[in-house]
Amino acid sequence: MATANTPQLTREAFDALSGELHTLIAEGRPRFAQMKQEARANGPLTENADYWAVTEDEDKAERRIAELQQLLHDAEVLDVDDTSAGVVRAGSLVTIDFGDGDQEAFLLATRYERPGTDAEICTPDSPMGQALVGAQAGETVTFTTPAGTSMTVTVIDVAG
Numbered sequence: 555m556a557t558a559n560t561p562q563l564t565r566e567a568f569d570a571l572s573g574e575l576h577t578l579i580a581e582g583r584p585r586f587a588q589m590k591q592e593a594r595a596n597g598p599l600t601e602n603a604d605y606w607a608v609t610e611d612e613d614k615a616e617r618r619i620a621e622l623q624q625l626l627h628d629a630e631v632l633d634v635d636d637t638s639a640g641v642v643r644a645g646s647l648v649t650i651d652f653g654d655g656d657q658e659a660f661l662l663a664t665r666y667e668r669p670g671t672d673a674e675i676c677t678p679d680s681p682m683g684q685a686l687v688g689a690q691a692g693e694t695v696t697f698t699t700p701a702g703t704s705m706t707v708t709v710i711d712v713a714g
Contacts, residue, residue, distance in 0.1 A: 560628060560629070560630050561625055561628055561629045561630070561664055561666065562629070562630050562632055562644040562645070562663075562664060562678065563629045563630070563631055563632065563663075563664065563666055564631070564632050564644075564645040564663065565631055565632070567663070567664075567666050568626065568629060568631050571622055571625065571626060571666060572626060574622060575619065575622040575623065575626065578615055578618060578619050578622070579619060582615050582619075583615075586608060586611070586612040586615065589608045590605060590608050590609065590612070593605035593607075593608050625666065632644055632645045640690055640691065640712050641688060641689070641690055641712065642662060642686045642687055642688060642689045642690070642709060642712050643662070643678075643687055643688070644662055644663055644664075644678045644687070645661075645662065645663060646661070646662045646712050646713065647659060647660075647661055647662075647673060647712075647713040648660060648661075648662055648676075648686060648709065648711070648712055648713075649709075649710040649711040649712075650686075650707040650708060650709055650710060651707065651708045651710050652705075652707055653706055653707070653708065657710060658674070659673065659674070659711075660673055660674040660675060660676045661673040661674070661675055661676070662676050662677075662678055662683055662686060662687070663675055663676075663677070663678070664677055664678070681697045681698055681699060681700065682697050682699075682705070682707070684697065685697035685707075686707075686709065689709045689712075690709065690712065691709050691710060691711055691712055692708070692709065693708070693709050694706055694707070694708045694709075695707060695709070
């Protein structure tokens with residue numbers, strides 16, 4: 555069961571992040587080991603900028619590996635082909651109207667969806683995302699922006 559802190563990912567995002575993790579482990583770690591071995595040949599480590607640059611990059615990659623492992627362990631993979639078709643939920647591509655005819659389409663998803671899409675992202679836990687979850691095309695929702703102003707939008711279309 556998902557909690558407020560459970561990251562929600564579409565299957566595509568989960569698979570993309572799993573692929574990134576696999577690549578970092580299977581290809582990145584051996585590459586860094588090779589690069590460090592080559593850098594060691596450039597002289598004493600205390601004065602070897604190449605070695606320390608590789609070590610810093612390796613540390614960043616290891617932090618990303620740890621982040622991905624935790625994220626994938628904790629994530630709830632969303633079933634976007636369930637009976638709630640047409641209802642806004644995480645993983646939906648939503649088109650809204652801001653009331654002045656200005657329409658915008660975005661993916662209601664976490665930042666982790668970014669690698670799998672060119673669409674703009676609105677997170678489900680943002681004020682607008684919270685207001686939109688559960689809405690259907692034609693419905694109007696109102697929410698308070700982080701700046702404290704009230705905003706009303708109309709759902710034009712829901713896909714996914």
